[in-house]
Amino acid sequence: MSFSLAVLIPLFLVLFFNLPFYRISGKIAVFIASLFCIVQAFSFFLPVNATCPAVQNLVSYFMLDFQCDGISRLMLLTSAIVAFASILVLYAMEDSDRKQFNFVNLILLSLAGMNGLFFVRDIFSVYVFIEVIAATSYILIAINKDKNALEASFKYLVMSSVATVMMLSSIAILFLVAGGTDFVTVSNMYQQYGGNSLVTAAVVLFIVGLFIKGGVMPFHGWLPDSYLAAPAPVSVYLAGMVTKTTGIYTLIRLFYSVFGFNTAIQSILLIFASISIVLGAFAAINQNNFKRMLAYSSISQVGYIVLGFGAGTTFGVAAAIFHLFNHSVFKSLLFVNSAALEKQVNVSDMSEMGGLASKMPVTSTTSVIAFLSTAGIPPLSGFWSKLMIILALWTADLKVYAVIAILASILTMTYFLIMQKKVFFGRLKEGFENVKEAPLAITFVSILLCAITVVVGLLFPFVLNGLINSAVSF
């Protein structure tokens, strides 16, 4: 029962907020939602590997059994952290009470979908929850109703629908062959008919659908636009959680729990991942807009995650999950930094900024930490997960990919150094004399996320044993 609470409480909260008899102010909604996030973060300490015959078996074919394993637990923690960050950013950035209220409702709905996604063990339910998240995301991106946002949201909608069609057809084929959609049935079927071309086609379709959702190159077209057009708190949530969950987490989950690995699928993953890493990084180098640069950096980092579990070993899965967690934390942090810049400086072109470190010390320092962690500089958290990915590839005898992963870090460093040089590191540009540090809510979130990055990095052995090893034992 306890897992279904993670889905039911946000749903209940949304209902409760919207009952017709009274109005709840945005501030109270923000408060309650952030409280829920904190509670959810603590649910990390729930027992693992328990099954919970939840709600009801709606139709005998589609089992809505909830199961919690280490990966679900870790993802639950991650989504709590990111949602908390984005809610606080919202509180600092958005003045309109109504907008705060709407936003919190949507975030809670999306969280319900997400938490459900972490627990379900049925490919059709996976699809349902992905759609819940996607639907809320369309609205979240367009919440300000300006032209760019609507355009970006529409682009996302179109691309996402394509992905939906692919996934649905894939599910249909798998259902047809297996006679059921729960993980065990599909997995058994796959072991029997894995070589069948129709089944393989279904799996590939599913992968491509998830690639679109996760913004893996070359299916990334919608991603930079929507990150850019979305309001700051939404891009924190979108970049930190939504694409990673709907796309990458689901991918990992499917291969870890259902399909297992074979060399053909692995090579698809590895090749697309490498393309993402390298091209994403090159694209990021060329950007002049802070958020766009971060978006491409996101694409590149997602490549690392896919590369990690493309190694095809449980160690690789552990590395990928760890990198996903780290990436969610530091990429959210970077988007929080961009929110702080947006609020205090109100310029989005990096070339127009300069030397802001002296005016915004917290934002600048935390962005340096986040950047170093992304680039994999020790001893921060990103270094360890990247190292694990590299070791996983190396031990799986995929040395070429390991070398690509290592040397692509140079590109990561490059674009972040350019960003630091343009925005923070340097002389203060004229016109920025009166810039002040971001409001407390934002600096608090920055410091919190930064602390997670540093502490996870420094306490790596304990984190690995306690967190990752319990998620995926290797």
Add this chain to the structure above:
Amino acid sequence: MSYDILLLLIVLVPVLLSTTLPAVAKFSVSIRNFAALLLMLVPMVFLCILLPEVISGNTVKYVFEFPLGINFILQADIFATFTALASVLVSTVILIYSFEYIKHYENQNEYYFIVVLFLGSMMGIIFSANLIFIYIFWEMTALASWRLIGFFREKEYVRRANKAFLLTAAGALFMLVGFLIIAETAGSFDLDIIANAGITGGIVDLAIIFILIGIFTKSATFPLHSWLADAGIAPSPVTALLHAAVLVKIGVYVYGRLFSFVIIPSDSLRTAILVVIAVSAFVSGGIAFVEKDIKRVIAFSTISQLAFIFLGFVSGGKVAFAGAMLFILIHGLAKAGLFLCAGIIEHKVHTKDLDKMGGLLKYMPFTAVAFACCALSVMGIPPFAGFFSKFLVIIGSVMDGNVFTGFAFIICAAFTVLYIVRLFTKIFLGEERGDFKLLPKEKVFSPMVFSVIILAVLSLGFGLFFGDIFTIANLAANQMITI
């Protein structure tokens, strides 16, 4: 306190406590400066306690088992302790110097924080006996140098800081590839196990080449040297710290640590390395002769001198090894002295252009004398310490059969004499090419002048008592090279 805890503290105290310095500055700037000095003195005292123990032949080891075979192992033998002591000694003098030099500039909190962090990472590299941890601390020093080189925040400065960071960090990534190959061949990242495995073969040579890319970028060896001279725009204490005393020594130290005993490069590879360093020594010596910027001359001289240290470690014999090890200390002292003198001159004359100096001997006699002492040590003139280390390195390499290389390096040593004499003449002698009449009289007891005098005295002192430190170096060489 047992020795292994002491060893752990030598690394952890500066690394962890450096983060408190910006907070301390909230109370008082002078307390922060004092605390920074303290964070350097604590490792120094601990090292001095450790030294007799390791000289007696014991190896102090601290082990903390990490998952995935990435064990946190610190190991202190004579070579490590000696090099660590040399780095701390030079860094401390540089820190004292910067109390005066840096006090008019912004971002002082960051400066002290990073300098102490840098020293801590250096200790980490020196004592780590696990490849991954060497890499970790290595990248931390790259990070520190990035912030330090960009200290003045001008656009051009930040660009050069980025260049230095990118080059050294990229080199380190190549090194990581090499480490992975080694670990796969030997089955572990721990140096002890790798040494016992006694790995050889083509794949190991490939790994060594990858590692050498990292080492050469860090120790600024031709053709990967270009960041070093560019980084000369940093404040003088920083250039002294990075270029002379500590950062560039990391590469040579790791070479000595890895390739003297743990992994033996094949003979053909060794010859190739000798050629590369000889070219590096010649090219940079030549450039030093034509450069017009005082700091760039000294920087290229560093590149040239680093080749001598490499020569000692590459040769493989005990005498050459001992010489190279002493070269790290002695060159660190003398070169730091030169950079710091350059800093004093720059502060007074407000230019780095050699063509705008001349005749400064009259106006800054103490600096001139200190500069001369350090210069003589770098040139290798007896009885200054530089002579002995250079002599040992060259004679050692000849004893190991590298006669031609030894000969080439003697010519290089002559080069050194030429460009340093030119440097000294241009700065201190000859006609005055600037308006120096209004320069204030030089005081001995300012931290800046005082620290260069200390460095000069040490350069001479180690020469006069060379026998004593050679005994230590000899013990270290015997410990490292057991063939």
